[in-house]
Amino acid sequence: MLPYLTARAPWFTFLVHPRDPSDLMLAGVGSVLREYSEGEEDFQRKSCSLPPLVVGEVAVGSNAVRGELVVAMCLPRDIMSRAGQRAVIAAAQMSAQRGTRVLGLGALASPATGGGALLLDELPPSVTVTNGNAYTAAVAKHNVVEACAILQHTPPTCRVAVVGCTGSVGVATSKLLADAGFDLLLVGRSASRARTLLGSLADRATFAGDLAAVRGAEIVLLLTSDPSAKLVPEMVSAGAIVIDVAQPLNIAPEHRGAFRRRGIDVVQGGIVEIPGYRCSYEMNMPARGAFACMAETYLFAREGIREHSVGRPGAEFALHLERLARKHGVAPMALDITRPQGLAPQLVAAGS
Amino acid sequence: MLSMEAIAGRRKSQEPVERVMFSVKALYGLSRESVRMPLSKKQSIDSGQICVTIDPEASGDGNIGVIDYTERADCGGKLKVRYAVQAVFPGLYDLVRSGSHDPTLFYPVRIVATDECTLTADRSGWHALGCLDFLPGSVWAGATGG
Numbered sequence A: 001m002l003p004y005l006t007a008r009a010p011w012f013t014f015l016v017h018p019r020d021p022s023d024l025m026l027a028g029v030g031s032v033l034r035e036y037s038e039g040e041e042d043f044q045r046k047s048c049s050l051p052p053l054v055v056g057e058v059a060v061g062s063n064a065v066r067g068e069l070v071v072a073m074c075l076p077r078d079i080m081s082r083a084g085q086r087a088v089i090a091a092a093q094m095s096a097q098r099g100t101r102v103l104g105l106g107a108l109a110s111p112a113t114g115g116g117a118l119l120l121d122e123l124p125p126s127v128t129v130t131n132g133n134a135y136t137a138a139v140a141k142h143n144v145v146e147a148c149a150i151l152q153h154t155p156p157t158c159r160v161a162v163v164g165c166t167g168s169v170g171v172a173t174s175k176l177l178a179d180a181g182f183d184l185l186l187v188g189r190s191a192s193r194a195r196t197l198l199g200s201l202a203d204r205a206t207f208a209g210d211l212a213a214v215r216g217a218e219i220v221l222l223l224t225s226d227p228s229a230k231l232v233p234e235m236v237s238a239g240a241i242v243i244d245v246a247q248p249l250n251i252a253p254e255h256r257g258a259f260r261r262r263g264i265d266v267v268q269g270g271i272v273e274i275p276g277y278r279c280s281y282e283m284n285m286p287a288r289g290a291f292a293c294m295a296e297t298y299l300f301a302r303e304g305i306r307e308h309s310v311g312r313p314g315a316e317f318a319l320h321l322e323r324l325a326r327k328h329g330v331a332p333m334a335l336d337i338t339r340p341q342g343l344a345p346q347l348v349a350a351g352s
Numbered sequence B: 001m002l003s004m005e006a007i008a009g010r011r012k013s014q015e016p017v018e019r020v021m022f023s024v025k026a027l028y029g030l031s032r033e034s035v036r037m038p039l040s041k042k043q044s045i046d047s048g049q050i051c052v053t054i055d056p057e058a059s060g061d062g063n064i065g066v067i068d069y070t071e072r073a074d075c076g077g078k079l080k081v082r083y084a085v086q087a088v089f090p091g092l093y094d095l096v097r098s099g100s101h102d103p104t105l106f107y108p109v110r111i112v113a114t115d116e117c118t119l120t121a122d123r124s125g126w127h128a129l130g131c132l133d134f135l136p137g138s139v140w141a142g143a144t145g146g
Helices: A021-027 A030-035 A039-047 A082-097 A133-150 A170-179 A191-201 A253-260 A292-303 A315-327 B004-012 B090-099
Strands: A012-016 A053-060 A066-071 A102-105 A128-130 A159-163 A183-187 A205-208 A219-222 A241-244 A265-268 A271-273 A277-279 A289-291 B019-023 B028-030 B036-038 B044-046 B051-054 B064-068 B078-088 B109-119 B126-134
Touching: A012 A082, A012 A292, A021 A030, A021 A039, A021 A053, A030 A039, A030 B090, A053 A292, A066 A082, A066 A292, A082 A102, A102 A292, A128 A292, A133 A170, A133 A219, A133 A241, A133 A271, A133 A292, A133 A315, A159 A170, A170 A183, A170 A191, A170 A315, A183 A191, A191 A205, A253 A265, A271 A292, A289 A292, A292 A315, B044 B090
Parallel strands: A012 A066, A012 A102, A102 A128, A159 A183, A159 A219, A183 A205, A219 A241, A241 A265
Antiparallel strands: A053 A066, A053 A277, A271 A289, B019 B064, B028 B051, B036 B044, B051 B078, B064 B078, B078 B109, B109 B126
């Protein structure tokens, strides 16, 4: 059954958007539009004029909880504009018309709508909205703990740079990492804003507004793909591990080689395994993998959570979702790092 | 005075029925002509014949119509009907094959059709003029046609 043909109301809907122009080809009609377009710009314009699409179905084992994948046809460069906001709202309203109970926001659909808060006035009260950031924060913290173990460090001596610390994932993640005892470098657009939002962590963290400050960190956690926060190899110390949780990715896969040549591992974080998870739409994910924010949407539906989770979630709620995830067998996917056992990389100053 | 006989008499009396409501339980249709569908300012493609069948996923409550047999000079009556169908465009085969495009263009789409029809004078058939509304979810969503 094609997902948009069914009249069965989904338990949950995960709302995404094309992460880059190559994703436009995944809309099925992409190759036809390209053939009948006058150049790349015309193709992108036509593709982004398409209505919201139901592109896939999500099933979890034999569980009755069934989800749909809905795409708002808007590229990252436009999604923060009014037009992008309208595209996300239209996709959310279509999901509501299809009878969804829980709406989860993927990639930039959350920041485009104020962490999901702007959607509340646009949707009927029967729809619960989550931006997926709470469980993403919990998984990001788990990724850092795992990377720390790979580096054969312990939290007090492991310096972790959190890039995007003031975002809706960043605040909760920073608090979780501080509670775990890590030595934190919190990087936001402005150090003063980071200090205002996360001042309670001042005894365990330093604050920075400049990306260059990540030099010296053993682990760099990327929670934003904002153009002003694009990481380049020269900024990072050799031997470090970079965990990219941002969507779209902060570091495109084709740029990972440049980091690798400097002895820096770049891995995608924020990915989980859900037992029996099947998605009929190819999202170019690791095998068996799902985004943590998608998993949070599933957990909301599975547990019947009726309170919205919009804006910046608290660390307590992230831990609550981590417990729910464990209850349903949902677990963070191991980081894809292979380093020789017993060989702790030496951290050397970048540029040396 | 109301009596049992009077009530029985009312039941037996036959009022002339000029309007009949009906529901659509099954439907299969094939368009005679192709439709030109624009792809760009200069280019368009032919839909080929459009093939429709009743939408098994739609609520049956929506498939309903009414025939008005009121005598008219020009026809045998009027008919209005609304029904949900799934449609495919087999005429796109050449387009998809020639460009090695994604076969999802062949996939059916959900449509709600609203027709206003004129019964033939002998009431053996009707001529329909209607419009199609493509339901949300597919690339065709929002499109309308008649």
